[in-house]
Amino acid sequence: MDAVVIRSLDPLIGELRSRGYTVVGPVSRDEVIRMSEIDAESDLPAGLTDEQAPGRYRLGPAGDGMFFGFAASPDSAKRFTQPPSRTLFRMHGETVEEPEEPAPKVALLGIRACDLAALAVQDRVFLGGRHPDPGYRRRRENLFLVAVNCAVPGGTCFCVSMGTGPRATSGYDLALTELAGPHRFVAEAGGERGAEILRLLPHDPATEADLHAAREVSRCAAEHMGRSVDTDGIKERVASAPESPQWQEVASRCLTCANCTMVCPTCFCTTVEDFTDLGDGTAGRTERWDSCFTLGFTEVGGAPVRGSGAARYRQWLTHKFSTWFDQFGTSGCIGCGRCITWCPVGIDVTEELAKLR
Amino acid sequence: MTAQAVPGTASQAVPGTVPGTVPETVPETVPPPWPQTRPGPAPEPAPRARPMTPAPYRVRSRRPDRADTVTLSLEPVRGRCAPALPGQFTMLYAAGVGEVPMSVSGRTRHGGYVHTVRAVGAVSEALCAKRPGEIIGVRGPFGTAWDLAAAEGLDVVVAAGGLGIAPLRPLVRELLRRRSGYGRISVIMGTRTPATLVYARELAHWREYGLDVQVTVDHPDPADAGWTGPVGLVTRLIDRVVFQPRSTFAYVCGPEPMMRATAAELTRRGVAPERVELSIERNMKCGIGWCGHCQLGPLMLCLDGPVVNYGRVAHLLAVREL
Numbered sequence: 001m002d003a004v005v006i007r008s009l010d011p012l013i014g015e016l017r018s019r020g021y022t023v024v025g026p027v028s029r030d031e032v033i034r035m036s037e038i039d040a041e042s043d044l045p046a047g048l049t050d051e052q053a054p055g056r057y058r059l060g061p062a063g064d065g066m067f068f069g070f071a072a073s074p075d076s077a078k079r080f081t082q083p084p085s086r087t088l089f090r091m092h093g094e095t096v097e098e099p100e101e102p103a104p105k106v107a108l109l110g111i112r113a114c115d116l117a118a119l120a121v122q123d124r125v126f127l128g129g130r131h132p133d134p135g136y137r138r139r140r141e142n143l144f145l146v147a148v149n150c151a152v153p154g155g156t157c158f159c160v161s162m163g164t165g166p167r168a169t170s171g172y173d174l175a176l177t178e179l180a181g182p183h184r185f186v187a188e189a190g191g192e193r194g195a196e197i198l199r200l201l202p203h204d205p206a207t208e209a210d211l212h213a214a215r216e217v218s219r220c221a222a223e224h225m226g227r228s229v230d231t232d233g234i235k236e237r238v239a240s241a242p243e244s245p246q247w248q249e250v251a252s253r254c255l256t257c258a259n260c261t262m263v264c265p266t267c268f269c270t271t272v273e274d275f276t277d278l279g280d281g282t283a284g285r286t287e288r289w290d291s292c293f294t295l296g297f298t299e300v301g302g303a304p305v306r307g308s309g310a311a312r313y314r315q316w317l318t319h320k321f322s323t324w325f326d327q328f329g330t331s332g333c334i335g336c337g338r339c340i341t342w343c344p345v346g347i348d349v350t351e352e353l354a355k356l357r
Numbered sequence: 358m359t360a361q362a363v364p365g366t367a368s369q370a371v372p373g374t375v376p377g378t379v380p381e382t383v384p385e386t387v388p389p390p391w392p393q394t395r396p397g398p399a400p401e402p403a404p405r406a407r408p409m410t411p412a413p414y415r416v417r418s419r420r421p422d423r424a425d426t427v428t429l430s431l432e433p434v435r436g437r438c439a440p441a442l443p444g445q446f447t448m449l450y451a452a453g454v455g456e457v458p459m460s461v462s463g464r465t466r467h468g469g470y471v472h473t474v475r476a477v478g479a480v481s482e483a484l485c486a487k488r489p490g491e492i493i494g495v496r497g498p499f500g501t502a503w504d505l506a507a508a509e510g511l512d513v514v515v516a517a518g519g520l521g522i523a524p525l526r527p528l529v530r531e532l533l534r535r536r537s538g539y540g541r542i543s544v545i546m547g548t549r550t551p552a553t554l555v556y557a558r559e560l561a562h563w564r565e566y567g568l569d570v571q572v573t574v575d576h577p578d579p580a581d582a583g584w585t586g587p588v589g590l591v592t593r594l595i596d597r598v599v600f601q602p603r604s605t606f607a608y609v610c611g612p613e614p615m616m617r618a619t620a621a622e623l624t625r626r627g628v629a630p631e632r633v634e635l636s637i638e639r640n641m642k643c644g645i646g647w648c649g650h651c652q653l654g655p656l657m658l659c660l661d662g663p664v665v666n667y668g669r670v671a672h673l674l675a676v677r678e679l
């Protein structure tokens with residue numbers, strides 16, 4: 001189906017809801033953009049933009065009435081594909097019960113190109129190996145993805161370096177480019193699932209001028225990347241630097257707080273917790289997000305393997321940019337910049353990579 | 358990485374019965390050979406929908422070993438347990454307490470798993486406290502196995518530090534089953550004190566079958582005046598066993614410093630690094646590549662290990678805190 005122009009998102013939101021999807025989009029809450037359920041386009045953070053820098057995030061007026069005038073928020077699709085916590089099973093004597101895996105039908109409105117790339121990375125982690133995760137598969141299949149092409153990259157973005165953005169090229173059901181004067185969206189379907197819905201919405205054919213304007217949005221965004229990384233030979237470069245003094249240096253600033261891994265859309269590590277129902281003695285296990293920055297992560301024989309902050313930072317950065325290729329055949333970083341923005345002391349992974357040279 | 362029978366070696370299997378009493382439950386004797394492949398249809402693991410859900414197993418027998426160690430034999434409540442290759446591990450779950458990786462140390466004659474567990478913390482203590490009839494959750498087996506085929510025709514050195522013997526026991530049994538396929542076979546073992554030596558009777562049987570079995574202790578226990586054997590690190594036993602370094606394969610498991618020292622000493626004497634295998638212990642929360650805890654550089658040790666080739670990992674083990 002050819003690209004079309006739509007003037008309001010409400011018919012789209014309505015159609016998705018009528019198909020049983022909970023529509024989740026960006027909303028302004030507590031001075032941050034969060035991903036939350038929306039009922040109508042009036043819930044979107046119109047006219048807001050973000051200022052992102054190492055250790056800094058400010059939401060403020062842009063004065064233009066655009067709906068998507070900001071970059072990555074601390075939430076990503078990860079929270080929907082890999083819930084922060086889930087119950088794995090319950091066991092009582094020899095009886096084992098598996099609770100229903102949550103797999104709600106969710107339409108993500110406003111997912112960016114980098115986060116689509118992050119989903120592709122997660123697919124390799126959770127579905128591409130010897131032990132695919134059936135719960136992940138169901139949640140992933142129940143996601144309807146409405147991408148929005150970035151117009152205003154954040155100060156910490158580097159998707160162009162990582163080859164993941166700013167324009168969504170695959171992995172979406174629908175992709176929108178927001179245009180001003182008049183306010184409208186160029187909409188493209190990524191497959192039959194999206195086309196089927198698009199055909200039902202009030203739309204006009206996209207003119208050559210609309211398509212040109214949409215391409216200009218992405219070209220302009222690509223020219224305004226906040227950061228860049230030299231990815232040439234990056235896997236080998238990082239792998240060959242385990243003894244670099246740089247790890248000690250960054251560790252002198254790193255708080256090992258794990259924020260970077262919590263906001264990262266591809267970090268997948270988990271731990272498990274056990275509980276026992278005091279009533280009937282039923283035991284159970286919960287899986288929840290974990291981070292290689294925690295001290296207990298590598299504990300064996302009563303002591304952590306990676307006791308120092310330097311070793312933990314090295315693990316994180318090396319995994320993202322080097323050993324992820326060995327394990328999953330792709331980069332573990334997709335260049336969203338979240339870890340830079342949400343680091344309380346402003347450690348910038350792009351700078352650390354440059355210093356490793 | 359194979360446990361298939363090697364043509365021509367089956368007839369050389371170790372003798373059928375061992376003098377002395379055969380324990381009713383956990384066999385400490387060499388036969389039945391390991392893995393105990395049963396005739397008939399392929400074993401069916403108990404049906405299990407999700408990879409993180411354990412299957413209930415019943416403790417069939419429990420034998421306290423020396424010190425703080427217990428050997429358990431476990432049998433599935435439903436179905437059969439999957440075959441395990443020497444070197445593989447399972448995840449054992451004590452309900453309400455936790456789940457930890459444990460080497461498969463053997464198969465029971467009824468087709469279950471034998472595990473030797475040292476009580477060091479909450480989960481291992483709970484496992485050690487399980488009585489016959491009680492339930493333990495089991496997932497697996499997981500991970501890589503010792504490469505038995507790579508050692509064919511070579512001398513073999515099996516080096517264990519402490520409970521590192523647990524994953525090596527099924528290997529030694531398999532070597533014995535295929536005895537004629539290998540040259541000299543030596544087992545060298547280090548343990549903290551004479552009292553912490555596990556599988557003492559089995560070691561004696563291995564000697565009876567002609568293996569050169571040497572044991573050293575870190576500290577001769579003052580209470581056990583009977584210790585007349587060597588004192589010191591297991592590497593010192595390398596001098597006491599006979600092997601042709603250029604045609605030797607070594608299997609090593611123990612605390613990491615012990616493995617590094619043993620592998621370094623063996624290679625210094627001319628054993629090719631590619632002919633040394635180690636079984637590496639890491640924190641493991643899943644066993645199936647989901648949790649990320651077991652990484653060693655590019656390796657996920659629950660999938661790419663625990664058994665790894667020293668030639669391929671020496672550079673990783675050389676990095677502190679990797």
Ligand SMILES: Cc1cc2nc3c(=O)[nH]c(=O)nc-3n(C[C@H](O)[C@H](O)[C@H](O)COP(=O)(O)OP(=O)(O)OC[C@H]3O[C@@H](n4cnc5c(N)ncnc54)[C@H](O)[C@@H]3O)c2cc1C
Nearest residue numbers: 301302457458459460474475477478479480481523638639
């Ligand atoms: C592949 C693999 C195979 C293994 N096979 C066996 C096996 O066959 N038999 C066996 O007994 N163990 C084996 N282990 C080790 C076993 O998994 C740990 O002992 C177990 O996880 C400890 O859990 P816990 O909850 O009991 O102790 P934790 O609560 O984790 O630890 C409590 C305390 O126990 C001590 N401790 C913990 N682990 C060890 C350790 N390994 N050695 C010494 N002290 C420790 C520390 O002081 C720690 O503070 C294996 C591990 C791996 C990765």
Ligand code: SF4
Nearest residue numbers: 264333334336337339
């Ligand atoms: S490492 Fe940082 S920039 Fe890369 S994907 Fe994760 S959060 Fe985004």
Ligand code: SF4
Nearest residue numbers: 267268269292316319
């Ligand atoms: S960087 Fe750390 S938390 Fe993220 S996936 Fe790798 S090991 Fe896990």
Ligand code: FES
Nearest residue numbers: 644646648649659
């Ligand atoms: S034990 Fe979880 S990934 Fe290896």
